[in-house]
Every structure is written in C-alpha cells, then in structure tokens.
Amino acid sequence: MEHVRAHVLICAGTGCVSSGSKKVYAALCEKLTQKGMDKEVKVIETGCHGFCEMGPLLVVYPEGVFYVRVQENDIDDIVEEHLFKGRIVERLLYKEPVSLEKIPNYSDISFYKKQMRMVLANCGHIDPENIHEYIAVGGYEALARALGEMTPESVVDEVKKSGLRGRGGGGFSSGTKWGFTRNAAGDKKYVVCNADEGDPGAFMDRSVLEGDPHRVIEGMAVCGYAIGADEGYIYVRAEYPLAIKRLRIAIQQAEDLGLLGDNIFGSGFNFRIKIKEGAGAFVCGEETALLASIEGRRGMPRPRPPFPAVSGLWGKPTNINNVETFANVPQIITKGADWYSSIGTERSKGTKVFALTGKINHTGLAEVPMGISMREIIYDIGGGIPDGKKFKAVQIGGPSGGCLPEHLLDLPVDYDSLIEVGAMMGSGGLVVMDETTCMVDVAKFFLNFTQSESCGKCTPCREGTKRMLEILTRITDGNGRQGDIALLEDMAKNIKTTALCGLGQTAPNPVLSTIKYFRHEYEAHINDKKCPAGACTKLAVFSITDSCKGCSLCKKACPVAAISGEIKAKHTIDTIKCIKCGACMAKCPFKSIING
C-alpha cells in the first residue's frame, strides 16, 4: 500500500468543473511533479461538496483545510506554503458573510453546521470513479447483508418500517411501493431509477450520481432483490454527461467485482443495470412517460391504473424510484429502520437534499433532517439574502410547488406541512426571492415552463396552461382585466382536477400559491397598473429625482435619446420615448433614477 502524507481533494462536480476545477487539478499535479512531491501528496478528484457558490473547492487532508474559489494561479501558494511549509493560505479560506471570520475547517462553516449529510455523506470525500473507495467507507455492505441475512420480504418490511417516502415529488411510501411490485404477478420484473431531474434550479440527483454513483446502484440492487427483479434501468438525462460517465464506470467496476451480474455474493441473485439516456423532456420525469421513453416511444404519460407496479416497463411489474430514494436505501439496511425512522418528523423520515438557488448567499446543495424550518435552511445554512435585500418568498417544489411568504418561514419542512400550505416537497428545489422579485412574474415564469414542457397529450395541460400564461402575461404587461384573478383561480381548479398526469395536475400550483399569499401584487398590476417589485418593465415609469447631479451618464446610456438636460443640471426623462430598458438606472452613480 502506498504511503502518502497528504491528500488533496478537488471537487470535480459539474459546478466546480465549470468554474475551473479541471485546470486547478492539472496545475496542481504539474506543480507537485515539478517539486518532486507527487509521491507524498495524493490528488483526488471527488464529487460535489454542495457548496457550489464557492467553487472550485479544494480540501487538504489530514488537516481538513477547506479552500474556496481556488484558481490555477493559487496553486503555487497552496503547494509552496501549505503542502511544503505547512502554513495555511489564509486568503483562500472561506469567510462567513456576516462576521467575515475566516474559517479553515469544513465542519465549522455555517453552511455545513446545520446539515445532516447522510445521502451526500460520501460526496466530495471519495473518488466516485473508484469502487474501492466506496467499499472502504462501507459500500455494498447493505447488499451483502440483504442477500446474506435477509429474505426479500424482510427487506421490503425494513424499508416500509423506515418510513422512507419517495424523494421525487409524490412522497409515496417506498416500502409500500416495493411491496406492490413484489406482490404483482409476473416472472420478469424491473427496477427503474428515475434520474430525469428537470426542475429549474434543481441538481440534487446529478450531484449524487456524480459524487457517489455506487450508492444508487447498491440501492437499486437491494430493491431488485426485494421485489424479484433481475434487471434495472437508470433513466438519466443526456444533459448530465458527467453523471452518465461516472455511472458507466461504476456499473463496469461493480460488474468486474461481481457486485452486479450473475449470482451476486454466491446468493443466486442476478442483477444487471442498463443506462438509458433521456433527451431532456421534462415530462419524462413522470413515471409512465419515462417508461414509454425507455421503450423507445415518445415520452407521454398514460393514465393510471394500471400502475407500473402491476404493468410497467414492457408491461412487466416495475418499481420506479428516484435517485435520492435509492441512495437512502443502503443506510436503512445497514443501520436499520429504527435508526432511520428516528430522524425526521412523525410522517416524514430521514433527510432531504435541497438545491438552494435564487437570491441567497450560499447557492448549493444542503441535506437537512426532515422537520427543520425553512428559516434555518435559508438563513443559517443558506447565509441569508445577498446585498442586504429583504426576503420575499421561497418557491419550493419546482414548477409543481408553491411560493411561500415570510410568515411561513418557521414551518417545519416535511411532506404534509408543505402540501397543507399549497406547496410541495417536490424533488427539492428551493428558489429564494427577494423584494425585487415580482410574484406575478414568478407565476408566469413557472407557467411558461410547464406550458412549454407539456407533452401536449391532454387538453387541460396543453390548452389550459397556455390560457393561464396568456392571462398572466397580460397582467404583467399592464393589460390585466377585472375578473382575471377569479378566472385564473377557476382555470387552476379545473386543470388540477382534469389533467392526466402529475405535471398538469400540479402546474397551477405556483399561480394558486402566489394568488393566495401575494394577491395584493396581482391587484396592483390589474387595478393600478403597477408592479410593486418594480420588476415588470412594461409597467415601469422611470423618473429622475432631485438628487441628480447632472453628470449626463444616463443621457449617454439611453439608447433612444429619451433623456435631456444640461451638464450639472437635473436631467429629465421623456416617458413617451422611454422604452423602459433600465440602462439609465444601472448607469446612474447617485441612484437618482427611480422606477415609479
């Protein structure tokens, strides 16, 4: 075994790769060779740490020093100072946004402190392209235990007892679903992993697949054993090339070690996994559309019943779970259902990974125990709202979810509380909005998304979301009519009760929740032709206040010559000529141009 005195872990998740971690990796390797230190310092590319805002991330062990936003030209310092002389490079440490305190250690950073990283435990810590690293941290023990010590029924019971619910959005009991597939008649059954993550701003599943692919493969194999399936499919969108690459490597390595294939652990259980790349249709995240797509047909949902548990892939009983659900399974088997169900709330067990995006300081992935409050996620983990702006709302559950206002921030995050207030857990996207966000515009954004992603099969989703989108558009354009809010509510109700699949049935949720909590914004647009957030450009009226110094920067910036005024005298805007582009406002050094 090789002996090294230091390990350097460089994040090779999609976020860090796009901010330059590949170049950092190359520079580091080159420098170490140059210094003759390449035998004593080992460099490992890992999966995502979740703290994407701060990438590229680099951790030096054994100290566990956490460097952020590392670029190629920082490598000299890291090697010369830290690895050679043992001095921490202070300027690359993470600074807390409020206290500005520099924090060298991973676990002391507020972003990680309140997290409970179980599914993401290995992400960022092991090399996802090396199965031995997964095995070294206890990987494939769950499969060994299931095959060696448990009957398929007891595996199903264990998962049932753990209280694990589907992490893909519906929140259905995973154990119960496994039981349905197990009990369905049929000699051929399938396990399908839904990795068609498509919510705007969501990247939980991508990170798990990139950072710890074996965990998902192991979860699927345990499921295969439990339900009596010998074949699995991972349906992953082609937009996730890195995840696909690592999955392929992982499957190959598992096959090479006999952890996939025939007679696994000598138990007589056979299980193989294939990857099916999806073409990126959002609707293929719906299970029946996903199955159609695997079968080579156009991804369109079909009515249920029959449920896939009875008639799924090629008409055979099929158990479909999403990536995060499968990733939860190994620890349930190794540590037991009682341990698992001790985490979380009464009806929502375990942890949930959220993707924090929008107007939040710490964009990234956070895994928290169920029942934590939204406030803790946004302020303690997420570091609050940037630029001293005020929090307005958080959209949870993606296009199917809802927008929650400030007074619901202390709500415990679990499946049922969220449904109660008109949102849903969904797959775990959290989009934070501040006071400059217009809630009608947000509803329009999500409706636009569902409308363009609707498969077009059923009338309410195809036609109904289009009409709702048109109404929202006219409201934000200043052409809203009396009765539009009631019409939106009426449409929403009927689309929810008549649409064929989950996509259509939940598409009106962003509209309903914004009307429920931000009705006054709709009314301001319709009645006063004003956008309170100042976000709807068509409703904007720019004017110059008395604080204008007459610097004429705005005049130069205006593309349509709508601003006039002498140097050193107050300028004015011709509102008829103005095309409301906002260029003047952005240019003004004195904040003298206002909207309103």
Added chain:
Amino acid sequence: MEMVNVTIDGQKLQVPKTATVLEAARIAGVKIPTLCYHPELRPEGNCRVCMVAVAGARSLVASCVYPVNDGMVVNTNTADVREARKTVVELLLANHPQDCLSCQRNLNCELQSIAGDLGIRKVRFDGERKNYPIDENNPSIVRDQSKCILCGRCIRACSERQGVHVYSFANRGFDTVVVPAFNQGLHEVACTYCGQCASVCPTAAIVVKDDTQKVWHELSNPGKHVVVQTAPAVRVALGEALGLEPGAIVTGKMVAALRRLGFSKVFDTNFAADVTIMEEGAELLDRLEHGGKLPMITSCSPGWVNFAELVYPELLDHLSTAKSPQQMFGALVKTYYAEKTDVNPQDIVSVSIMPCTAKKAEAARSEMNSSGLQDVDYVLTTQELAAMIRQAGIDFNTLSNEEYDAPMGIATGAGVIFGATGGVMEAALRTVAEIATGKELECIEFHGVRGLQGVKEAEVKIGETVVKVAVAHSLANARLILDKIKKGDCDYHFIEIMACPGGCIGGGGQPVSSCADIRQKRINSIYECDKCSQLRKSHHNPAVTELYENWLGKSMGEKAHKLLHTHYHPQNRC
C-alpha cells in the same frame, strides 16, 4: 364473465369486472360525452371530456380509461363534473377556428355537438389560435391541422387498425401537432390513402378531398356526355348520410337521384366487378394450372395496392394483374360503350361514386389510360354524392326507385358482394369452381369467408383440388398474412385483401360514423342485395357474356390484357 357491483348516479347495477367506467355507464343508460374515445381503438384518455366523479378518488377521473371495481360509486352529473367538462371543451373551442357554418363537417362534427350538448355559450379566452397551412397535395385526403383537437384517433387508426404508422404527435405544449414524419405532406410519406384517419376524425381536421365542384362543372357542360358508375358499397351507406337507418338499401333511389343530378347514363360498378371475376378467375386458374406465382392476391382495393407497393414491394408479383372494377369500367366506358353508342370518347366524362378515398388516387395513376384517355375522370365518395344530393335539393326519401342503364348497369349478386370483406373471394369461387369443373355448384354461398373476423381461412374443393384461401380486411390484418408469405410458411392459393375494416363498406369515403355494428348492418344489406339478385354468378351475366363474345374476345386475351390488366411498381416514399 365475472361481474362487479357499481352504483352510477344512484343506480345500482352489475357490470363486467373488466369494464371501464364509461362502458359501465353505457350499460346503465347514462351518456357520458367523449371525444378522443373510439370504441374500436385503444382508449388513451387524452381529451379529458369524459370526466366523472368516483367516490374516494383524489380528483375527477377519465371514465374511458378508468376501470370499475366492486362497490365503486360513480357520479356523472355533479357540479364539478359539469364544470370540468365545459372547461375542457371551452379550451378546445378557444383554439379552434369556429368557422362551423362553412366547415365541411358542419352538423356532422363531434366537437360541435358536444359543445351544444354541454351548453357552452361563451368562450372566455381570446388568445392565440393555432394556424397551420392546409395539406391538400395528395389526391384523396385534406388535412387542416388548425381544426385538429389532438385526440389522437387518426394516429391510433393508422397504426392499430392499419399498421401503417403515418401519423404521430410532435412538438410540445401549445405547439403539439399530429403530423407525418418530419412534418411532410401525406403524398411524401407511406400513406395508402385509405382514409381511415378521416373516418375516425371527430372534426374536419382530416377530410375527404371534395371534388364535387369539378363534377358539377362537367354536368353543366352541354357538350359533355357524363356517365357515372356506383360501387357496390355505396348503395348500403348513402342512406345514412341522408337521414336513413344504417344499412338501408337505397339502390333505386340513388339511381334516380343521379339522373336528377344530370348524369346521362347511370351504370353499376357491379357490371365491371363481374368482368373482374372473369379476368381474375381466369388468371387464378392459369396460375394454378401453369405453376404461376402463388398465392395470388386480389388487387381491387387501391389502399391495399398502395400498401403493397410501399411496404411489401417484394410481393408485388403475387398481386393479380386484373384491374379493379372501377378501372375496368373506366377502360370499357371510353372504348366499348363509346363504340356501341357512337359517342366520341373525348366527350365522355367518366365519374365514379366510391366508398373509397384511395380510388381518387387510383384513377389518377398515370398507367390508368388504356382507352387512350384518362379512364376515370372523377371519383366522388359516398359522402360527396350525399352532399351533391343535398345541394341539388333532392328529397331523397321520396324518390321512386329507378333501374340502372343497360348494358353496363346489368350485374349479378357476385358483383355486389365485392362491397363486403370476403366478397371478391366468394364471387371468384362461384365462377372458378363452375368453370374449372364444368358443373353447377350446389351451394353458392361460402360462409367461411364472410364476417368481420380479421383474418379468415377456408378450404374449398374444386373438383379434385383443394384450394386454400384466406381473407384479410384492414391492413394490420393484411400484415399478418403478408409476413407469413415473406417467411415462406404460407400454403394459400388465393388471398383477398381489403384495406378497410369490413371491406369497402367500411371505406374512408363512407359516412363517417363507422363502427362495427354499423359495418355489420351494411354487410347484411350487401348479402341481402345478393340474395335478391336473379343472377348470382358473374359468368351468368348476359351483358358480360355479350361483351366478351361480340367485342372483347377471350378472358386474358389480347384486348382484355390491354384494357383490363395492369402492373405494379414499388413506391418510394418514406
């Protein structure tokens, strides 16, 4: 059959365990409106018009796809249900041209009648409407996607019923359309022009090409001698389009109406069907005796001929070279009839009334000019004839029966059964058996080849030879037989293939509401016509005998070969 107890609108009843809520409601006498549902196609639950409330369900359910279960309580007429249905139809109307008064399907449109039934008086949306160019670049079918409500019935009819797979959904959201591959025109893809898509379309998104104006134009030209032939299947379906019961036999009224419309002579395609039997029968005997290509397959159905040329080009030498009755008639009317009556063939306008959309394309084939002119000038479907009768203000139901003109209106019962699946086979057997053996058949009805079963097989003893025959109708069924021939494990001698379900009586040009029980009624009437015929074998047709003896010569002779036989060529469309 295992039954379950359900309660529908308070009515308790037992229904089969396998029933859907929609089927259960129909048993209970409760009418639930539907659009995408078609009794003969796999239900898909697309349109969401048939919503009902099921006690305990999370939301409303689509009754056409929702299975019943024991103890289920269904309400089909709650406030929520009415509102949901209205909203769905209102959404469809908001994206529909709403030019009902000038639409080809006016008063015969499922969307229009559902909007009426649901009492929709206002459409609350005034946004974007789809607007696509009309595809009318093929001879048979016109597609106007702006009228398409995306029910998907055409897709299912084309793929499930016909196995042709021309259409599919494309694009997403509001831009979703039903299109042939790569959004090509129907003339560019492997469409057989069978028109089954048009016959299941609930609106005017797919319609039969309307050629009535061209025929009106010819009829009002005094210099033209306009003659008409009517296919066997038209006489048992035209009545439906004019307010009579399905299956009503209206031969005499139809002849009278055609004379009122101004046709100089009203002839019967059945005459040419009898000629077809003389030629095709002779060809079969020739192939049997001289080791010709077997099995021989009929070639009367132009949808089927297109299908063979498109999909099974390697099997083309199995097809009988005999032209279809329409084209035999066309070739004879501008030669034999012209000579006999001393009319200049240039002045003859030959019109045919067909149950078939593919006949329009057949008449336009470049090789169909044995007379030196285009043999058949215009093909109208049953639907178009009904439209002309209405336009002319003819009170069809009060017309007295009239007879076809001689000589090309003289026909046998063997000719009329061409209209039903198995009919060509039966007509051929009646003649072939007697000609081959020289003996009269004891029983001329071959029940083994009749009926709506998809593929029928029979063995018929002709003298000492056992002739194995098969009959398929609708192209998906044809595929079953053709694949067997391709594989080489098929010992049939003679096969009849018709492109449409039930044969010509289920053609794409027939009145649109075509389903199995209506087709059965039309078939019953076809056999009724045969039964009532004085002559029931083609070789007994005196007009046909005279044709051969005095003018044409022998079956498959030189003149017959030139006028009555054709050839096939592979079609390369994607």
